[in-house]
C-alpha cells in the first residue's frame with residue numbers, strides 16, 4: 001500500500017440502527033475500493049466486517065471493526081459498528097476517532113430508536129453527519145417518509161437533499177443527484193453508473209432541490225454568500241467548499257440514497273467522501289487531560305492515541321491507534337505518557353476486519369494497529385519524548401445493568417477473573433468488580449444482551465462454564481425509608 005498524506009485520509013464511522021445495513025454498506029465500499037473481489041453477505045456470514053463466530057450466529061455486528069478502502073487516491077478508513085444500544089460503547093469508541101459519521105437510515109422504517117440515540121452521540125462529539133437512506137430497493141421503502149422523519153427528529157434546517165431515487169422498491173435503479181445535476185443509472189448488479197441528463201419530468205423538482213442546496217452551501221461562508229448573490233449560483237468547486245463547511249459546522253446533513261445490498265449508489269457516496277468529507281486536519285482536534293486541543297498535524301512531533309484493544313488467539317493483543325501528530329514508522333520507539341514505559345513499533349498494520357496489511361509508516365490522521373506492545377492499554381498516549389501531554393480517555397455512559405457471575409467449577413475462579421479483566425479491556429463498558437463485602441464478582445454493563453454475549457464467549461470459546469445470578473444488595477444500600485407503593489398481584 002502506498003503512503004498516504006493527511007489530506008488523503010478520511011475517517012468514517014458507520015452508525016445507525018441495527019439492521020439498517022452498515023455492515024452490508026461496508027462490504028460494498030470494500031468492493032468498490034478494491035479491497036475484495038467478491039461481496040459477502042451478512043446472511044451467509046462471510047462479510048469482512050462481521051468476522052466473529054458469534055456475529056455469524058446472530059447475523060449482526062457485536063464488535064466494531066476497522067476497515068479501509070482506497071478510492072480516488074484517498075484512503076477511507078471505515079469503522080463499522082454494532083447498532084444495538086447494549087454495544088453503544090463500541091460506537092462511541094469509533095466516533096471518538098472518526099472525523100465524520102455516516103448515518104444509515106433504513107428506508108423501510110425511517111428514523112428508529114437507535115438512530116436517535118446515535119445521533120445524540122454524534123451531536124455530543126460534534127461529528128459531521130452524512131445521512132444515507134439505505135434499502136431503497138426494498139418493497140416497503142419510502143424515501144419521502146424517511147426524510148420527513150429525519151427532518152423532524154434530526155433537524156429540519158440541517159437535513160439537505162443531495163440525492164433522491166427516481167423510483168423505489170424493485171424498480172430502484174436510478175438516482176437524481178442535485179449536486180451534480182445528473183441522473184445516475186446503475187446496471188442490474190450495481191457498481192458504476194451511467195451518467196445521464198435529468199429527465200424532463202424531474203427537472204422542476206431537481207432544480208428546486210438544487211437551489212436549496214446552493215443556498216445551504218453558501219450559508220456557511222460569507223464570501224460564498226456574496227458570490228451567490230452576485231452570480232445567483234456557485235461553481236462545483238465553490239459548492240464543495242460550502243458543503244464541507246456546512247458539514248464541519250453541523251449545519252448541513254447531506255442526504256444520499258443507496259441499496260447497499262445491490263451496490264447501487266455506493267460509489268457516489270465514496271466519491272463524495274473523497275472530495276468533500278473533511279480530512280482529519282480540518283476538524284477539531286483531540287483534547288488532552290488538561291483540556292488543551294491537539295489538532296491533527298503531520299509536522300508536529302509524533303503522538304498517537306490508542307483507542308481500542310482486541311485479543312486474538314495466536315496473536316495476543318492488537319492495539320488500534322490514531323496518529324494525532326507527526327508520523328509513526330516501523331521500528332520507532334515511543335514513550336507511553338500514561339506510565340512512562342517505552343514501546344517499540346516493530347510492525348505497523350492497516351486492517352480490514354481480521355486481515356492485516358503491513359505498512360512502513362502512517363501519518364497524522366491515519367488509523368492503524370500494531371501487536372505486542374508491552375504495557376499499553378486502551379486510552380493510552382504514545383509519543384516522542386518532546387511531547388508531554390496525555391490525551392483524555394474516552395468517556396462512556398454509566399452502566400444500566402448489573403449481574404453477579406461465578407464459575408460452575410470453583411477451580412476456574414482465577415481463570416474467570418483473568419478473562420473478565422480481558423473482556424473489560426476489549427469492551428470498556430463491561431465493568432468488573434470483586435466485592436469483598438458481598439463475596440461476589442459483579443459485572444456492570446449496558447444491558448443484558450451484552451452480558452449474555454460475554455457468557456457465550458466464556459462458555460464456548462474459553463470453555464469455562466459460568467452462572468449468572470442477581471447480586472446481593474449490600475446492607476448500606478438496603479431500604480432506608482418506607483415507600484408507598486401500590487402493588488396488586490395479577491393472576
Ligand SMILES: Nc1nc2c(ncn2[C@@H]2O[C@H](COP(=O)(O)OP(=O)(O)O)[C@@H](O)[C@H]2O)c(=O)[nH]1
Pocket residue numbers: 016017018019020021022023024025041042043059060061083134135136137138258259260261262
Ligand atoms: N433489501 C435490502 N436489504 C439490505 C440492504 N442493506 C442491507 N440489507 C439487509 O438488511 C439486513 C441487515 O444488514 P446489516 O448490514 O447486517 O445491517 P447493520 O446491522 O446495520 O450492520 C441484512 O439481512 C442485509 O442483507 C439493502 O440495501 N437492501
Ligand SMILES: [Mg+2]
Pocket residue numbers: 022023024060061081082083
Ligand atoms: Mg452490522
